[in-house]
Amino acid sequence: xxYLVVVAHPDDEVLGAGxxxxxxxxxxxxxxxxxxxxxxxxxxxxPEDNELQNNxxxxxxxxxxxxxxxxxxxxxxxxxxxxxxxxxxxxxxxxETGATTIIxxxxxxxxxxxxxxxIACQVAARLFQRxxxxxxxxxxLFMEVLSSTEWALNSSISAFRPNTYIEVGKxxxxxxxxxxxxYRGVMRPYPHPRSEEAIIGLAAYRGAIxxxxxxxxxESIIRREE
Numbered sequence: 001x002x003y004l005v006v007v008a009h010p011d012d013e014v015l016g017a018g019x020x021x022x023x024x025x026x027x028x029x030x031x032x033x034x035x036x037x038x039x040x041x042x043x044x045x046x047p048e049d050n051e052l053q054n055n056x057x058x059x060x061x062x063x064x065x066x067x068x069x070x071x072x073x074x075x076x077x078x079x080x081x082x083x084x085x086x087x088x089x090x091x092x093x094x095x096e097t098g099a100t101t102i103i104x105x106x107x108x109x110x111x112x113x114x115x116x117x118x119i120a121c122q123v124a125a126r127l128f129q130r131x132x133x134x135x136x137x138x139x140x141l142f143m144e145v146l147s148s149t150e151w152a153l154n155s156s157i158s159a160f161r162p163n164t165y166i167e168v169g170k171x172x173x174x175x176x177x178x179x180x181x182x183y184r185g186v187m188r189p190y191p192h193p194r195s196e197e198a199i200i201g202l203a204a205y206r207g208a209i210x211x212x213x214x215x216x217x218x219e220s221i222i223r224r225e226e
Contacts, residue, residue, distance in 0.1 A: 001138075002030040004099035006090055006121050008078065008113035009037050010056050011183045015194070016143035017103050018063060018176035019168035019203065020216045025064025033060065034093040036078065036086070036117050038070035047184050059182040062175060069093045078116040086120035091127050095134060106142040106160045106219065110151035118142070125222065138225075141218040146193040146202065162217035165210035173203045173214050 003024055007013045013021070013033050025031045040052070047055065060068050071089050073081050094102070104121040105114035121140075128136040144150070144160050152159045177196050180186050190197040207215040 001100050002032070002098050003101045003103065004032050004034060004093060004097050006034045006093065006102060006104040006117060007036070008105065008111065008117045009040050009075065010035055010052065010059075011180065011186045012105070012114070012145055014059060014063070014176060014179045014183075015147075016105070016145045017216060017218075018179050019172035019214075020103075020166045021063045021065065022172045022175045022179075023166070023168050025066075030097075031063070031065050032067045032069070032093075032097040032099070033065050034069045034071075034090060036071045036073045036089070037075045037113060038072060040075045051184070055182050055184060059179045062179045062182065067097060069096065076111075076113055078113045081116070083116075083120065083123075086116060087123045090120055090124035094124060094127055100135070100137060101139045101141065102137060103141045103143055103218065105145065106149055106152070108152040108154065108157040108159055109145065109148045110153070111145075111148045114145065114148060122221075136224055137222060139220060140222040141220055143216070143218050146198060150193065160219055162206070162219055164218040164220045165206060165212055165215040166218070167207065167210075167212035167215050168203065169213050173200055 005013045005017055021031050102121060105118040107115055107118040109115055125137055125140050128134045149160050177199055186194060188194045203214040206217045207213055
């Protein structure tokens with residue numbers, strides 16, 4: 001299996017699916033990451049370019065990621081980028097990595113870059129209908145990103161409703177927290193959602209309601225069985 005995690009910003013991939021990525025890579029699956037806004041120019045307390053790149057490399061190595069594809073779409077301004085360009089960038093990543101499963105943001109996230117990424121990803125998921133050389137995806141999953149997904153306050157839009165739970169165990173959660181620590185300024189003290197306590201608590205809760213030993217949860221939108 002080849003998994004492609006498509007996110008708006010560096011650190012989103014770890015917040016939403018870090019433990020799952022580590023588990024998949026450890027069991028021999030291929031895990032790749034596509035980051036739309038690699039420079040995160042609008043981020044407060046942003047490190048210098050070389051430090052950010054080093055942080056990203058250290059994080060990906062820790063999680064067992066094979067390849068990282070980084071775009072230069074504008075941070076917190078992805079809604080100003082042509083939709084077609086967003087879609088085509090993701091489509092290229094799908095082709096280059098041979099992705100069979102995509103994990104991305106939920107479209108009701110508060111962060112607009114997350115929304116734009118999710119919508120473009122949904123369109124890119126049907127690439128196989130336009131290109132005979134691209135196989136249909138086996139699955140498209142939405143993930144939850146702490147400090148963003150839970151802030152989906154617009155009740156007219158369906159909120160994140162997990163229906164897929166991946167048991168990751170405490171070791172994978174510990175690695176997830178260490179990987180997040182590679183990004184300077186991302187982790188915060190409790191009770192912030194991006195605190196160690198909150199991350200462990202969410203994994204414990206998602207595991208408890210699904211009968212798993214710690215879990216990350218996803219919303220499966222497309223699933224194809226052969």
